[in-house]
Amino acid sequence: MALDTGTTAWLLVATALVILMTPGVGLFYGGMVRKKNFISMIALSLVALSLVSLHWVVIGYSLVFGHDLGGLIGGLDFFGLAGVGIDPGEGTYPPILFAAFHLAFAAVTLAVLTSAVAERVKLSSFLVLGLLWTTLVYDPLAHWAWGGGWAQSLGLLDFAGGTVVEINSGFSALALALVIGKRVGFGQYSMEPHNIPMALLGGGLLWFGWFGFNAGSALAADGIAANAFMVTNTAAAAGAMAWLLVSWLYGRPASLGMITGGVAGLVAITPAAGYVGVPASILIGGVAGVLCYGAMVWRIRRKYDESLDAFAVHGVGGLWGTIMTGVLATTAVNRYPGLLEGNVQQFLVNTGSALATVVYAFGVTYLLALVVDRVMGLRVTEDEEYVGLDISQHGERISY
Helix, strand or coil: CCCCHHHHHHHHHHHHHHHHHHHHHHHHHHHHCHHHHHHHHHHHHHHHHHHHHHHHHHHHHHHHCEEECCCCCECCHHHHHHHCCHHHCCCCHHHHHHHHHHHHHHHHHHHHHHHHEEEEEEEEHHHHHHHHHHHHHHHHHHHHHCCCCCHHHHHCCCCCCCCHHHHHHHHHHHHHHHHCCCCCCCCCCCCHHHHHHHHHHHHHHHHHHHHHHHHHHHHHHHHHHHHHHHEEEEEEHHHHHHHHHHHCCCCCCCCHHHHHHHHHHHHCCCCCCCCHHHHHHHHHHHHHHHHHHHHHHHHHHHCCCCCHHHHHHHHHHHHHHHHHHHHHHHCCCCCCHHHHHHHHHHHHHHHHHHHHHHHHHHHHHHHHHHHHHHHCCCCCCHHHHHHHHHHHHHCCCCCC
């Protein structure tokens, strides 16, 4: 098939947008921690990008998109990206561009996981855990949904990563937080964000990059991509306004809460972006803002130190969005009907796949974290935590 230059150009841009999301996560999270850990949070996101980039080209892409092995994982057909070249073959864009696009997804997912270990993780331990987690958690889940695994074969609708990226990172973050334990002084004294404008900038970059994340997942410059673009922005706006309003009932309408609600809306629309219309995106994004706010409140009341709320935003938002994709998918946008159009099977598949992702991501991450903690220790010493990870892990500090 001939190369489609329009689609190829769009996918190049979309890939760059998704890669931008990883430092966006770093700025978003960095602004929410204390000043002494700001460099550390940005560095962890860039470490995630670097680590996953190497993993992906060596084995990650093959484990996800290689020939199916029992519906659970891919083979090593594409080890070292063997055979993944520039000739479009049966597609309309180079396979190596498709590999780069999905590399960006894997990288940002690991970056989101840093929420669970903010201000207390050893860099060496994060490197080991990150490599194990990407190989044994992210890659199998991506194969299930996108690489010919059991969920895809059953008909799961997950347009851009509701299970693979969002539920996965959120529930993995909760498991990891339970293993690594609370920050010293958590619940005893204030741990206020040190730079809210930086967090707002990071959240804005995520909003911007998400257009590549969702609209790029159409893998074409077509109407589905345009629809995904519009519903992505609409759901984000609905999530931002919903979080703002519900938080207003219990205090002042914080700007950080508003952008967090926007991210919740983005998360929730991710699996649905290519299957639902604008009215549904308002519902999905708006309810996500309320649900994720409630999940954050629940987490705080339970005194779980999942520091930056990947669980509340990505885990709960992704679960809501994936289930609602099975309900609200419409043939007016794509050829797949959901529950409201009489397709009970779609609702059951999406719900079952979402719950299976919760169990697998939480369980395997918990076990991996336990192993790494026993072998090399996940967290820094109390003295290192006191002086901050910027100095103790990187030998650097902010001068302002």
